[in-house]
Amino acid sequence: MKVKLWGTRGSIPAPGPETIRYGGNTSCVGVTLSDGSLLALDAGTGIRCLGLAQPDEPSRLHILLTHLHLDHIQGLVFFAPAFRPQTEIVIWGPASPEASLRDRIARYISAPLSPVEVRELPCDVSFRHCPESEWEIGPARIRAASVAHRGPTLGYRIDDGDSSLAYIPDHEPALGADLEQLEEDWISGFALARDASLLIHDGQYSDAEYPCHLGWGHSALSHALAFARRTEARRTVLFHHDPLHSDDYLDDLAGEARQGWERLGGDPAAIELGKERSEYELSAKAPQPGAPVALG
Amino acid sequence: MSFVTQRPLELILARNLMSALSTPAFLVDEGGLLVFYNEAAGLLLGKRFEELGTVGPQEWGSLFGPFDESGQPIPYDDLPIVSAVRAGRPAHAELTVRSTDGTSHDVEVSAFPILTPHGSQGAIAVFWPSLTGGNGAAPA
Numbered sequence: 001m002k003v004k005l006w007g008t009r010g011s012i013p014a015p016g017p018e019t020i021r022y023g024g025n026t027s028c029v030g031v032t033l034s035d036g037s038l039l040a041l042d043a044g045t046g047i048r049c050l051g052l053a054q055p056d057e058p059s060r061l062h063i064l065l066t067h068l069h070l071d072h073i074q075g076l077v078f079f080a081p082a083f084r085p086q087t088e089i090v091i092w093g094p095a096s097p098e099a100s101l102r103d104r105i106a107r108y109i110s111a112p113l114s115p116v117e118v119r120e121l122p123c124d125v126s127f128r129h130c131p132e133s134e135w136e137i138g139p140a141r142i143r144a145a146s147v148a149h150r151g152p153t154l155g156y157r158i159d160d161g162d163s164s165l166a167y168i169p170d171h172e173p174a175l176g177a178d179l180e181q182l183e184e185d186w187i188s189g190f191a192l193a194r195d196a197s198l199l200i201h202d203g204q205y206s207d208a209e210y211p212c213h214l215g216w217g218h219s220a221l222s223h224a225l226a227f228a229r230r231t232e233a234r235r236t237v238l239f240h241h242d243p244l245h246s247d248d249y250l251d252d253l254a255g256e257a258r259q260g261w262e263r264l265g266g267d268p269a270a271i272e273l274g275k276e277r278s279e280y281e282l283s284a285k286a287p288q289p290g291a292p293v294a295l296g
Numbered sequence: 297m298s299f300v301t302q303r304p305l306e307l308i309l310a311r312n313l314m315s316a317l318s319t320p321a322f323l324v325d326e327g328g329l330l331v332f333y334n335e336a337a338g339l340l341l342g343k344r345f346e347e348l349g350t351v352g353p354q355e356w357g358s359l360f361g362p363f364d365e366s367g368q369p370i371p372y373d374d375l376p377i378v379s380a381v382r383a384g385r386p387a388h389a390e391l392t393v394r395s396t397d398g399t400s401h402d403v404e405v406s407a408f409p410i411l412t413p414h415g416s417q418g419a420i421a422v423f424w425p426s427l428t429g430g431n432g433a434a435p436a
Contacts, residue, residue, distance in 0.1 A: 097413050132414060146305035176312030186311060191302035 001140070001160040001282045002032040003198060007046020008274040010170070010204050010218070010240035011071050018246040023276025025049070026071035027169050027240060029200060034160050037138040041156060041167045042066055046276070047075035051082070058086040062137050064130075064144075065093035066169060067153040068104055076105070077114050087123040092144075094152040095129040102127040130154060148172050148188040149217040157192040163282035166196035166233065169240045174223035175215060179230060193231035197282040200274065201227060203238025206253060221257060228271070229264045236261075237274045304417040306410050307331070320403075320423040326416055328378045330356055340403075340423065342396035362391040363400075376407035377421035384409045384416050390426055402426035 007025030015024035026044030033039065038054070040047055040063045047063075054061075061081055066072060081087040093101045105127065106118045118125070130144035140160040147155040147168055155168035166189075173179060173188040184190050193199050203224040205213055210220035218240065219227070228236040238257060241250060250273050258268035307325065311332045314321040320337035324330050331350055338344040341360055351359075362370050372378060376387035386408040392400050407421040 095413050145302060148305065148309065176316055177308075185301055185303050186308055188305060188308050 001034060001158070001163050001165060003165060003200075003280040003282060004030040004032075004050075005046075005200075005237070005239075005274050005276055005278045006030055006040075006050045007042075007044045007075075008239055008241055008276050009044075009071070009243060010202075012243050013045050013071075013074075014241075014243035018248075021247040021275060022241055022245075022250050022273065025276060026074060027066075028075060029167060031158060031165060033138050033140050033158075035138045038062075039064060039137065039140075039158070042072040042169065043076045043079065044071050044073070045075045045078070048078040048080075051075075051078070051080035054081050056084060060088040060090070063089060063091045064142070064156055064167075065091065066155065066167070067094060067149065067151055068108075069151070069170070070108070072170075073105060073108055077109055077116060082121050082123045082125065085122045085124075089123050089125045091125065091127050092130050093127070094144075094146070094154045096152050100127065101129055143192065145189065145192055147192075148175055153217075155189045155192045157196065160282075163197045164195070165282060166193040166199045166201075166231075168192060168199070168201050170217055171202040171227075172215070172217050172219055172223075173227050174219065179223060179226040184230060187227070187230060189227070190231055193227070193233050196231070196233045197235065198280055199228055199231065199233035199236045200239050201236060202240045203253075203257070203273065204240050204242050206256070209242075221253060222260060225257065225260045225264060225271070228261075229266065234270065235280075236271045237278075237280075238272070239274045241273070303331075304412065304414075306412050306417045310410060310418070310420055314420070322377060322421045322423075323418060324377050324381055324421075325418045326381065328372070328381050331418070337423065340395060340401055341393065342399075359396070360393050362393045364391065367392075375421075376405045377419050380407040380409045380421070381416055381419035384411060393423075 007028040008023050009026050013024050013026055025046035027042040028044045028046030029041040030050045031039040038061055043063055109118045134141050134143045140158050143157040144154040147153055149170045158165045168189050201224050202219040204218035205220045207220045207222050224238055254273040257271050261271040262268045310323055314334045318336050320340045321334050323332040333345050357369050364370050376389045379387040388406050390404050392402050394400050403423040404426050405421050405423055407419055409416050410418045
């Protein structure tokens, strides 16, 4: 399984010279399964470039949405494969008692917010609520579970062969809870992330910033580290960077993350802040030390 | 790999909220098993949840009652919180609980189910000091 970060930013795109290294596109991760099939995790503005990288030929793509906040769906109407009649796209997401997944997404892909309507998309697109139980896409077993964030929000786990990816980009598991003390079955998202080859997790705020954002649905650095330690993820990428955080700020935060991880007994090489276009190849083995392969 | 059995998110959030309350509150899972009570409830009962842990109906009844107006233990299945989770409806009652030091407390109990898109995941019961002087129970 290969993983590529196409958008690492949270909340709103943050392009500019001060964010060029970590990236300014909002959440999107491409996952290439062992049979070559492609999944996109979330459809923030990063999915635009993922789409441009896809060959113009008949294909079937799955997009797994964690939730429908704009920073996770904004790229849908700029996803090139959606405008190709030979493409089949299956969009998965959380159920809601209020309206179907299609109807909720159509509020964005419709006038006056969008020049096109869902029914006008040339591709063959379908919408599916994620089941409670595990399901399969190609060779992968997919599991979705509700996690602590504002509104119906899922985290995902993808197991392909012996490797596993946990993706929980918007998550506040420490809200009202002590992650160091709590029993594991009472920790939001625990089952998704346990022993994952790679955990991509919310790390939006520094510890100093968090008190002003309590209950906003995101993690402080120490919370993300505590979650990673409790779940024993083998490698952790902190994600969903705050739009106010420049590259220099994130470099400092990355240093704090490594120090914090080391204090918790971890290998500092096994934790990092996600950078746009970084790639990871997952295997059942322990994480390879060193930086991921950066293409961009 | 094998998955950990994960509590439903709604129960996790309920527990987190209850942990911050000064009102005694109890949480049962979808099967009616007591899975948490907060510090305020622990003060009332004389035993913290961390000391007691998850308990079944028999042990709960022998430790704390509750008792009805005639002083008889109320069967676990008849407690408001268990009614709430099974019927998916709110329930209210006056009853008496006994703390570990033998003190009786007359309380009013409000219980409501935790309903989710996937059905009932459990129920919460909140204890209020009885304004009517309780149910007059004199537990044996």
